[in-house]
Amino acid sequence: MKKPALPRQNGSAQKKSLSSLLAVVLFLVFFILALCANIIAPHDPWERFDPYLPPSVEHWLGTNDLGHDILSELIYGSRVSLLVGLGAAVLATAIGLCVGLFAGYYKGVTDEILMGITDVFLMIPRIPLIILLAAFLKPSFWIIALVIGFLWWTSTARVVRSKSLQVSEMNFVLSSKCLGFSDKHIIFTDIFPNIIQIVIPKFMLTVAAAMITEASLSFLGLGDPSMKSWGMMINFAFTKGGLINALWWWFIPPGLCIMFFVYSVVLLGYSLEEKEQAVLGIS
Amino acid sequence: MFSLSLKAENISKAYGNGRSSKKRRYVLEDISFEVQKGETLGIMGESGTGKTTLGKIVAGIEKATRGEIFFAGNSIEELSKIDYARFRKKVQIVFQNPEGSLNPKKTVEKSFQQVLELIGIPTEKRGEVLLDMLQTVGLSEDFLCRYPHQLSGGQNQKVALGRVLLLEPDFIILDEPTSALDISVQAQILHLLKEWQAQKEIGYILISHEREIISFMADRIAVLKEGRLAFTS
Amino acid sequence: MKKIARYLLALFIIISINFFIPRLMPGDPITNLMGEDYIVSQESIDALKAELGLDKPLLVQYVTYWGDVIRLDLGHSFHFHTEVSQIIASKLFWTTALVGLSILFGTLFGAILGALSGWGKNDPKNKTLTTFFLWIYCTPPFFLSLVVLYVFAFKIGIFPLRGFYETGTFTDIAKHFFLPVLVLSLSLASRNYMIMRGSIIQEKGKLYILYARAKGLLNRGILFRHAFKNASLPLITLVALDIGFIISGALFVEIVFSMNGMGTLIFDALLARDYPVLQGIFLIITIMVVVANFLADIVYGIIDPRVREQR
Amino acid sequence: MSCLHIKHLTVTFETLMGTVVAVDDVSFDHESKETLALVGETGCGKSVIASSILKLLPDNANLSGEILYGDKDLLRLSERELADIRGQEISIIFQNPTLALNPVYRIGDQISELFRVHKRASSKKSKAYATSLLGRMGFKDPEHAFHMYPSQFSEGMNQRVLIALALALHPKIIIADEPTKGLDDQLKEEILKELMKIKEEKESSLFLITHDFDAARNIADRVALMYCGQIVEIALSPDFFDEPFHPYARGLLKSLPSHDFAPIPGASPSMISPPEGCRFHPRCAERLEVCSHEMPEPIKKSGRIIRCFLYR
């Protein structure tokens, strides 16, 4: 007589690949939106129709206070938002990662110096600095991405450092040192893979933060207000009565777009995570 | 010709809070010895006497509180960058805890490949060298794609050893190299080590608690007790 | 020792930056003091500048500034018409309450839920939770505050629309604090959730977790007794960093809920280029962040002996 | 009376290179109060058997068979039911002590935790008990040891901590995966003595996985020999060491120091595609014709269980 088969713990492989497929698809959709905005958008986003129109066949998401077609704005907005979000997040994560890894690995004086710099950056009053830059720089969104990137790396650095302090004490790091691997090699191939789980969420969060910050920066006066981005759309939806008149088709879609884009990044992160969990055999 | 040697001079090591001397505990005190190429020094000692610590200090990956290590006559503290890199390649250690000394996020293959890359083996030859080494330490190809936690204790130990052997070092510090191996494999590995020593004139510092292994392998035997090293015949 | 030297140096630089950045911003406090139309002789502008100490060369001002910092004399505000220390003290009380509560709840909920979700399987329940927190995170705080206010204070009407208090009784204050604290806690929790989740995932493959299971601990027990402590390092860092951010980051929540806190103070002082107030606030924030970081460093050491040994 | 029946236990792992059959249809009984030594080649599946008993295998493992403990099938218990058994009734000493201990808790706290979780003891009481346990494990200053972290201990010291942990609650079955690895002779002796003492006192049984034949000879009642996922011989300890049946056992005995470390020729077999027929036949000096194409079944012979055509 056969006993019932033991339940297998891991979910089906098919389901896993499905969610990573979804992530890739979602990500690509946004990418294509950004690339082919001029083909996909039903209208020129700067063309003015009647303002404050509710959704209709002609304007799926209605029009905004200037009479711009919101759907087209949304599609064009992906360009700036993706650029700013990803650009700033990549920059911030890269800087933060390097600083954190080096500080955690070398310890001692290097650590003190790097963390000192981090502290300074951390406490630089950001808004004044941004106002300062706004007055002297020509407004453009890649400057915004740069500014956010250069200011938002500090917490990543500190988080990475705290973890890499832990990891760099482990025997396998000693072992690599002894084999004569260069410090760079050890940092990036030994320590980094062992802290990636913290960097991934940090990166995702930075993407979202950058997209949103870009909008609040314009609130403070930095940036070109006529530039179309999701953050900007939300910003105008609020300053121009979107919420008070419950024009949800105006402020919800850009919010959703940010959310879904970040979600696609998150899903990508998760499929990485799952792949790793699968090989490590943990659930 | 000046013979290549690894020498420890007056090594002391204290653990505990740096400043308050009360809490400082000396694990090693005034230890000196010298190992020549091609020679095996066996070190025995009770658990927790500081064998591993001594090994790490000699390998240059832990700082001694006092004392110096000399490689080929030069203190390793004062080595130039190039010389240090050479020392780094030529003096290796195999850790007691084999799984801990392998990166949990790297497959066996990757662990090996990176060493091969490090020592500058051309890409096309790497596969061959790798398989050779696997065979030498008695692992099959199946293991290439495994992560350390997917290996048994002994298999981990073999990987760790194989990786070090690839470097063709002059000195290897072996910290309980066969503790996780069954006796047959242990025998294989010990023979292998002896063979390599004969071929390549490697100097071993063999740390083990097993008298038989030590006496089988070592030319000289020292016992570590209460922080001091005593040579026995 | 090294640590203290580093903090002192960082403090020196930051406090200097706090002096220079406001002054490098275009405009000065006097422009804002004037009003629509005026004719003032250079003489009276000079007199005004002298009164505010802006007539001296920047370097001299800088030296004076340091003297003031060391004496902890924050000076008086051009626009708020009181001692800077007094303004800050009065705002700090409310803001600390607001921020403190939010950090407390945000950290607790974020960390615990994040740990549970990272620990458990990636099932629909956890996915929903993650999506929820992502939503929160992707929503600008401004937006979130307004929506919450619209629904709970306007539509349902169980909470007040604005301010720290109306009558000043405990329940009154609690009612006023509920929504802003909710919003701030949620947005903090969303971030802590993500970090904790990742950190726990990193830990759960470790052998000691398996061994804890072998010891006969239950799943939750292992999570909270074993994995949690190891995984909390990054979170501690973040919480320490928060202190500074939230105080200024609370601005949007303060604006929506018409709370006259530090965020608003910074914003007003900034727009008015009120140097003493700006310097005062930045100094306070700097000190708080440094202290928080310092504490975080100590806590690291307590949590992880391997890190402590590095000292 | 037997207290652990292992019936047709098979454990496989999915890897990129194929399925690893780590344990292949293993059946044996473990009597109560008995010391059973499991010996065998590196990587033959000993630790996997140990982990399967407590169901501590990773996700990529597939289990089948039964592990009966009393009237319970351990493999089919829920996590909650298992939690009551783990540590309390069946304890395990992992092979890799340093990684098994939580780096951020003090040694002492990790031991007292057991009492707090299973016995709901007060913290003072459990501390006292933990300290005394450490003392019995050869720590000269147990108070001091209590306050140390795993990273401040040597490998051997952590090993002993793990032993202390395993003995703490006087479990019915102690599974010890190379408990004396890395310990010097004197300490080894002490620890084993301690182990046996507790075992006698509390009438526990010991499942000892070891490479140390001396230890096995000294303390084991029976010895099980494993090769490539299969148990190839089970015999009473004196019988086994005096006159091993299986050619692999004979080979092993020859690798002992007393024979100048003469290893069995040939390499360990792959566990993904093990040799046809008898798994040992490629390295066997006494192989028969059948060995290469037919797998020998375990048979009982003169009080032993043996898996070899020589004894058919």
Next chain:
Amino acid sequence: GPRVGYGIAKNQNNRILRIGTSGRVRSANIFLDSYISVFAQLSNPSLMKMTPDGRIVGQIAKDIHISSDYMRWEFHIQEDLYWSDGELVTPEDVKFTIEYIRDRSPVAGWMKDTIDTVSISDEKAVILQLKRPYTRLDVEMATHRLLPKHIWQSIDTPMQYTNPGENVGCGPFFIQKIDLNRGVILFAQNPFWKGPKPKIDAIEVHIYQNIDVLSLALDKGEIDVFYNYASSYPYQNLKKIRANSRFDFIEKLSTGLIFLGLNLGKAPMSDLRFREALSFAIDYGEIIKLDSLGYGKIPNRGFLPPTIEHYKDTTPLEYNPEKAKQILDDSGYGDHNGDGIREGHDGKNLALTLLVRPVHARLAELIQDYLRSVGVKTTTKSVDTSTWINLKDRYRYDLTIARTTPWGMIMHAGWATGYFDSRRTGEGVLHNIDDPKFFKLCDDLLSTRNKEKLRDFAFQVQDYYNGQLPAIPLYWNVFVTPFHTKFQGWLTNPLYGIFNIDNFLNIEPAQK
């Protein structure tokens, strides 16, 4: 039990007027804080006031006598005015206040140069002896609050003075409390007020930092009326409150407007033809539709709206892009290199910087688009207010968007001259004209109080604007003020809207 909603239940008292504002009151200093001093005119009235039809008349001052050379001003003080602590209001208080302002207010620099002595005559009058003739002292005196001497004489450094508690005042109401943490300014009836009895018991000013939340509060009935100095209720929020039957609206064409400022010192803005071309490029109708949701009027080239005294009907502005292009072509701004952007006289592409504050972001977008379609490229530079003031004062812009305030329209020589006269400066003013002809006009305006002459000069100023286009008005805006119908009898004046004493003495709870 039943859930008691916040606000609604408590707001049953029909005799307390609750005003909602979103002004950023910074400190409890009625002398220096610019937002609180607007509200403080209720407790501390000014010597003069503006009537609903825009004339300046006495308030604390019963009547005034001005010497024919405008050098000596005699203000006769009301005799039955009492401070809320029971003290009589005396000329001493007035003298003290004027001297106090002159010596201690950073914004009253003009007084130092203008007022020679302040003295008191025995007939309860204050006499100001001036250093030079000044015709508009009465207008200035409509914006300064009277301070009680017996309180303020001990306050040497008003810059460091706040009083969150009772502020002694002599109006019908006085400030009882300024609680900025709670966000309210509470006014109670002045017990010693001898004038007509107010029909409401108290006034509360509630400060909201967000205008949308303020709108919600209004809708919900937590506040009765909206008030921001020189501002309309936000047009985009009107639709919602219009749907609330409990509210009614005051709609008035304001004396202020939104305009496009030009840096006249720089080419090509220095070229009148270019300015005219710009004026034809702008679609005023659309701006009104989009930016003011219809609450605006297409302005004339004469800048000033019809609500101003001595308004002259000048040429209305017109949207005619073809004409704009024609003018540009004719006056040497052709697109010779064919890249779609016209070149200036120096041969370089016309690329102008449009300097704006974030509030005008949307207008900037429109202007940018209009100019683009006639071949002029603009870049929007959005900065915060202080930066804007700074850059504007240093003439670091080509175009900018600004608004005027009611006070701004009458300051300096009046008729918006304060915005353009380069001899003056100030937060919101452009000071971009240094034409002697314009200076002469301003001086002429300042030289007389004769009605006929004034009208003549005012017409000339409007003709000057009409001819020279120093700035292009974008629209004249209508101020809308929603109020709860439980109060009736609202009076507004062009300077302070509903926030004036006449109004608060006049309004009363509606009869059911």
